[in-house]
């Protein structure tokens with residue numbers, strides 16, 4: 001285990017099974033395909049890649065880049081759009097794919113922003129839900145795991161851009177982020 005990790009919260013196997021479950025739920029809602037998955041950079045990259053590969057319908061992908069955490073373990077509360085979509089989503093079936101809902105600031109902002117472009121359906125698929133920390137009124141349609149109020153990393157999630165490559169999701173030791 002990485003020495004910055006206090007405890008493994010979700011193993012590779014648990015994540016893999018959950019990704020399959022979530023992709024089945026999405027397919028059930030959109031059996032005819034032509035779904036656009038919108039990955040939110042950078043945290044959702046690994047999740048969206050795995051999710052997409054377990055969907056045997058026509059799916060396309062696009063990305064948005066936003067950042068509210070920067071190099072910190074706390075949200076700034078301000079969402080900055082760093083990259084917008086490449087394609088039009090009007091009248092399309094769209095699923096926003098996120099790694100985590102924490103305060104909800106990022107997803108609330110993105111949901112309203114994309115809703116204004118009149119997609120036929122706009123859903124949210126989120127691997128982790130840290131409900132205790134919620135400030136913004138937003139709920140995902142597809143949720144992987146509810147997790148406790150701990151700063152987690154791995155499977156795409158970072159602290160100061162590190163640990164995204166861990167294959168599991170682990171709780172970061174407090175001394176790693178408290179000393180910054």
Ligand SMILES: O=P(O)(O)OC[C@H]1O[C@H](OP(=O)(O)OP(=O)(O)O)[C@H](O)[C@@H]1O
Pocket residue numbers: 040041042043044066067068069070075098099100101102103104105106107157158
């Ligand atoms: O619910 P919230 O409190 O808004 O937090 C969730 C968001 O914060 C993280 O992104 P971050 O800004 O760290 O960018 P990253 O994906 O590039 O790591 C995470 O990937 C979510 O997008």
Ligand code: HPA
Pocket residue numbers: 069100102150151152153157158159
């Ligand atoms: O617990 C977290 N880990 C990594 N990034 C995050 N962004 C919001 N919450 C978290």
Ligand SMILES: [Mg+2]
Pocket residue numbers: 043069070157158159
């Ligand atoms: Mg981050």
